[in-house]
Amino acid sequence: MISRRSFIRCIGCGAAVAASQSDLLPEFLGGVQNVMAFDYTKELSSVEARYYKKQPGGGIECGICPRHCFVTDLERGYCGARENRGDTYYTLVYGLSCALNIDPIEKKPLYHFYPRTTALSIATAGCNVNCKFCQNWEISQMRPEQTDNLDLSPRALVDMCRQRRVPTIAYTYSEPVIFYEYMYDTAELGHQHGVKSVMITGGYIEQQPLTDLLPHLDAIKVDLKSMREDYYRDVVGGELKPVLDRLIEIKKAGCWLELVYLVVPTLNDTEAEFTELARWVKANLGTDTPVHFSRFFPQYLLKNLPPTPQRTLETAHEICVAEGLQYVYLGNLRGHRTESTYCPGCGKILIGRRGYNIFQYDLNGDLCKHCGKEIPGHF
Amino acid sequence: MKTRAFLLGFYSIGGQVLLLRELVASLNGDELFISTALFGWLLAVAVGAYIGGKPNIRTEPVVLFAIGALVLPATILLIRISPGATGYLVGEVIPFVKAALISMVLMLPVGFLSGWLFPSIASDEARVRGSIIDVYLFEGIGAFAGGLAILFFVGSFVSAMQAAIAIGIAVLTVSLVLFSSRWFVRIPLAVAGAALIWFGLPLTPPVEESLSDFRYEPFVVEASFDTHYGRQAILSREGDVILHTDNTVEAVYPDLNNAEDLIIPPLAYCPGAENILYVGRAEFGVSQLADSLGLTLVAVDLRAELSRAVDEVLNPSQRLKRVHRDLFTYDASSSGEPGNFDVVILNPGSPDSYRASRFYTPFAMRLVRSLLNPGGILLIPTSYDTDRYVGVEEQRLLSTIMNVVRKEFAFTDAWPGNRTLILASDSSLFYIPYDTIAARIDSLPYRPYFVSDSYLVDRLSILKKERLYDAMNRLEDINSIEKPLLPHYQALLRAKADAVDSTVITQVVTRPWYSLVVPAIVVLLFLGTIGSRRSRGRFALFLFFVAGFISLSLELISFYVYQASSGSLYTEIAVLIGAFMLGLAVGTYLALRLERNDTAHIALFVLFVLAIVFLITYAIVPAWLTIFYHTLFLLLAATATGALFVAATRRYYGEQSMVNRGLGYALEIAGSSIGALFSTTVLLPMIGLAWLLIGIAAVAGLAYAGLLIAR
Structure with a gap:
């Protein structure tokens, strides 16, 4: 029979031995040690x-x-x-792309910008807003240490485009504004070598950086997320007014512009909002500015919302067409006529689309093959 | 006193089960959340028991029951409106830490009252230890009855809210009846209570419907009801029908994108397929698409009540055969379906719980393989978006799932995309060029839109496929019953969306040193109680803690192993819970009757042996014996625990009269709460089942050694 004192002493000795053999303990606990949320040893740009x-x-x-x-x-x-x-x-992200793909340009979506071509799509970690529905939140809401990054200088990107015969570089997925310097230098170098650049952005950028960047860009697609300031504040984490101001400036500068409006069920899907959007676009950007209505799929913080009903998207389309917008598109709907581009002059199909495939192309340069009407965009 | 103790058990278990169900349903809780909420409940009970047991506090049980009767349904109401009330949008995910805090706050009132009631009832009598043991015994019996009542009635006959109201009225009525000794007061009270339940409950559904309308606004609520497995809502908006399960979107109709993703890819590799087994709800587009392709579809899903509700809103295919069973107990040959299938689509959802993660184990893969024809295909649709980028967390999840599939199937393939698909077969079906895939899809009687060349040329580009394969080869982890890793990995992915969650969950899940908290608590408590001069009595406090810790840990382990190997069968889980509650009562009774001095020694020895025997035998038990094996195991474990509680009570309380009658119970509950929080939730995926059982046996051994020292 051991005494209480000796028993406690035994336990103390055991604990000391265990602590001194500290290499053994983590192995025993095993589990998920290979998991690293942050890798502070990653080298970032400076x-x-x-x-x-x-x-x-x-x-x-x-x-x-x-x-x-x-x-x-x-x-x-x-x-x-x-x-x-x-x-x-x-x-910290100059030259550190965390996503790299060759996408059809229709995927951006840019429907009036060299259809049937592809774009080398890149992104870095980070974003200047926090949309609760972000499809790319795993890169946009991360810090560069948390993503797997590729070391790709502007020169490497341009060379890659030329080798693979990809005509365009798209700065996309996350918010390119936050990797402005990387985008600017790549776009500038690309132009010197005949590679075009398109920016896929939320448009939340200051005036001067945008003005300086525009000469190096060939097209911009802006996600106009709502026409309500409170939506921008509560769901996006940004402001509406600067975005609207930048849209007008892009249009004035003559850079090709297309708009995307993501219709999130219950949050920005009322007829009044669609009407306001259509009227604002007509008054400030012109009826020939393409507007795409995208279907929401449950993502990120809005995982418990269902996808956008088809009827809601069709309502948005009807309202915009009734308000006089000429190029209104709906995405992700099975075999829907609104995927295709129609001539506002004769009403015939100019570019017939099915997903990313184009089954009909009735343009001569930028003129309608049937009635000769000039179609805005780059073809 | 005995009846009041019975009522306490009835009320306490009812409150615990109903509140947990509601919290999971409203805050879409995962495995970690359930254990945190349970921890919160037990902690509230422990604090209530400690405070209520102070000698200078004396409260009439009837007052506490009256408060409890109101608080339980009110809390359910609060839980249902809590997401909106805390500022979250309809459809917005509530981060884990905030959800856990909300759950702890909302669990507090009922848990605290349940704890307080224990010493309040025990103080009815002058005999200290006798009264505590009596309350413990009859509370156990009440909990047994309450647990069975909840399990059989909720979901089948009444909603959670109705059950809460009925429990409240019942306990209040009985305690009021007991309060009075005159028959002319008692009888009218009893009649009034019964009438209130009988006539009042039918009035509840309209109120609940209004509550649902408020909660899901601006969606139209077509149906909202409880099943045995959670809360369902069928919503509609602009012509779409949405199936909400525990506040998450489970399916939407029409969602052609989803239906094509599930049906078309296997047909690209196995164009002659005719029979499909689908694990999940097939009515939301999958069965209709299978019908238009001339396929026979058998859908396996437990929720029979849901089928009836869905049929009122949607028209599933006439060819659809629904089987309301768990896949693990599904016997294809005996149900009259074709014995083997050309395609099995396994769609159990994200592996955020052990209930879902069991489908991603070698055991489940072997089962699926046995259901497939030679040359048949398994498709596992995952929710992970790998179209543009594969995040670190997705790499971990996908490679773990793929490793499990590879373990049982000779050939595998994966499709990147907004939803990543994993395909597996015993035949080399996947070595075909892209053009063949596109041509086969083109030649189907139904012409797909989303899974067609229009999108596949981008989706299956070499760059994307290589990136996905690379991601899937990153780790060598295997998710198994012995070591279920996926719920932790899924929790890490979910946590990534919130900065606080990310910090907390990453610390808990990825830093194995945190698991040392449990042995540290055990050792500190052991040293604190054994080192005292009055150690004989005080060491009993450690025994209380050990009784709670071991019993809850073994209970959760048994549930986990049973569910992982035999499926989540509602009635059988009820039998297991019942066996455990019965065991507690039997152990208490036996220890009372036998009056032996070595009760604690025997109880601890039995717990030690049980843990070791379970470790050696759980994996080799034949399928037909499983339910008996676990029933016997839980019965014995609970019997030993009940006896240990009695022994600890005798040892601590002795002949004292002015003492905190709730302290021992509070410590037992505190042990349970530690067991609930750590054992299966945190430690199991980290150290595996074997080490966990060895650890539990070690705690029993330590307590036994303490008994020898502190004689």
């Missing part, structure tokens, strides 16, 4: 960011988007992709 101001009392103010983050030393902006180091602001 190219100086553009459009920021040093503040008199220390820290910097980022000027790339209307958020205007005030960032102190060793902190990052809202996007998580730009960091202040000793009051010099750096982009």
Whole structure:
């Protein structure tokens, strides 16, 4: 029979031995040790960011988007992709693409921009808003340390396009505004080598960076998420007004523009909103601006909402057409006539689409083959 | 006192089960959430028992029952409106940490009252230890009766809300009847209570319907009801019909994209397929599409009540054969269906719970393989989007699932996309070029839209397929009954969407050192009680804790193993719960009658042996014996626990009179809460079932050693 004191001593010795053999314990516990949420050892880029101001009392103010983050030393902006180091602001994602695909241009969707071609699509981690329905939240809402990144310089991207005969580079998936420098340099280099660039964006960007970038872009697709400021505040985490202002500026600059409106059931799917959208587009961008209504699929934080009913999308289409918009498209509906482009002059099919396939192409350059009407876009 | 103790057990188990069901349904809880909510409940009970047991606090049980009668249905009401009330949009996912906090807050009132009632009832008598043991015994019997009543009535005859109201009225009526000693008061009270239940319950559905309308607004609620397995709502909007299960979208009609994704890919590799077995709800487009392709479809899903409700809204195919069984107990040959299938579509949903993750084990793959014809195909549709990028969490999930499939099938394939598809076969069907796939799909009697060349040329591009294969080869983990990894991996993916969740879940799940909290608590409590001068009595506090910890851990392990190997069968789980509750009562009774000094020794020895025997035998039990095996195991484990509680009570309370009568019970519940939170939820995927059982046996051994020391 051992005494209480000796028993406690035994336990103490056992614990000490176990602690000294610390290599054994994690192995025993095994499980999910290979799981690493953050890999702080990953090497990030350190190219100086553009459009920021040093503040008199220390820290910097980022000027790339209307958020205007005030960032102190060793902190990052809202996007998580730009960091202040000793009051010099750096982009951490320059040349670090976390997604790389060759997509049909129709997938962006850009329907009036060189149909039947492909685009080398790239993205980096980070975003300047936080849409609750984001399809790409696993890269847009992450920091660059949390994604698997490819080391792809602007030169490498342009070379890849030329080798694979891909005519366009698309800055897409997450928000290209947050990898502005990478996008700008790639687009500029691409133009020098005959490679086009398109930006797929939420349009939440400051005026000056956009103005400087536009000469290097060939087309922009903007996700206009709603016509309501409260929706932008509550569901998107941004502001509507700067987006509307930038849309007008893009149009004025002559860069090809297409709009996408993601119809989220119960949140931005009323007839009044569709009408307001149509009227605003007509008044500010013109009736020849293509508008795509996209079907929502449960994603990210809105996983418990069902997909958008077909009837809702058809209502949106009817309203926009009735308001006078000429190119209104619905995506992801089986064999729907609204996938195709029709001539506003003669009403005939110009570009017949079925998914990403084009089964009919009745354009001569940018003119309707049947009535000769000029169709806006790049063909 | 005995009747009140019975009522306490009845009320307590009813509250626990109903609130847990509602919380899971409203906050779409996963495995971690269930254990956190259970932990919150048990903690509230422990605190209630401790506070209510203070010698200077004296409360009439009837007052507590009266409050409890109101609080239980009110809490259910609060749970149902909690997502909207806390500012979340309809359809928005509530992050884990916030959901866990909401659940703990909402569990608090009923749990606290249940805890408080224990010492309140025990203080009816002067005999301290006798009263505690009596309350424990009859509370166990009440819990047994309440558990069976809930299991058999809720979902079949009454909703959770109706059950809560009925329980409230019943316990209040009986306690009021007991409060009075005059028959002319008692009889009218009893009649009034019965009448209230009889006439009042039918008035509840309209109220619940209004509540559902409010909750799901702006959707139109076609039907909303409870099944044995959770809460269902059939909603509609703009012509679409939506099946909501526990507040998540399970299926939508029409959703051609989904239906084509499930039916067409196997036909691209196996064009002659005729018989399909579908595990899931087939009425939402899958059966209609199978019909237009001339296929025979057998759909296996447990929820018979749901079939009736769906039929009122949708027209499923006439060729659809529905089998309301669990796949694990589905015997194709005896049901009159074709014995083997050309295609099995396994669609159990994301593996966020052990109930779903059991379908992604080698055991389940062997079962599926036995249902397939030679050259047949298994399709597993996953919810992971790999079209543009494969995240770290998806890599982990997909490679673990793929490893399980590869373990049983010689040939596998995977399709990237917004929904990643895993295909498997015993034949080399997958080595065909893309053009053949497209041509075969084109030649089907139905011309697909989403799974056709229009989209497949992009979806199955070499770049995307290579990226997916690369992702699926990242890990060598296998999800198994012995070590179910997928719920943790799924929790990590879900947590990624919220910064706080990400930090908390990542810390808990990926840092194995956190699991040392449990042995640390056990050892500290052991040292704290054994090192005292009054150690003989105080060591009983450790025994209370051990009784709760071991019993709940073994109970959860048995449920888990049974469900993983035999399927989630409602009535059989009820038998297991019943056996456990009965065991507690039997153990208490036996220990009372035998009055032996070595009761604790025997109980701990039995628990030790049971853990070891279970470890050695659980995997080799023949299928036909499983239910008897687990029933016997739980009965014995609970009997030993009940006896241990009695022994601990005798040891601690002795002949004391001015003492906290709730302390022992509080510690037992605290042990249970630690067991609930850690054993199967946190530790099982980390260390595996074998080490977990060894750990439990070690705790029993430690307590036994303590008994020898602190004589």
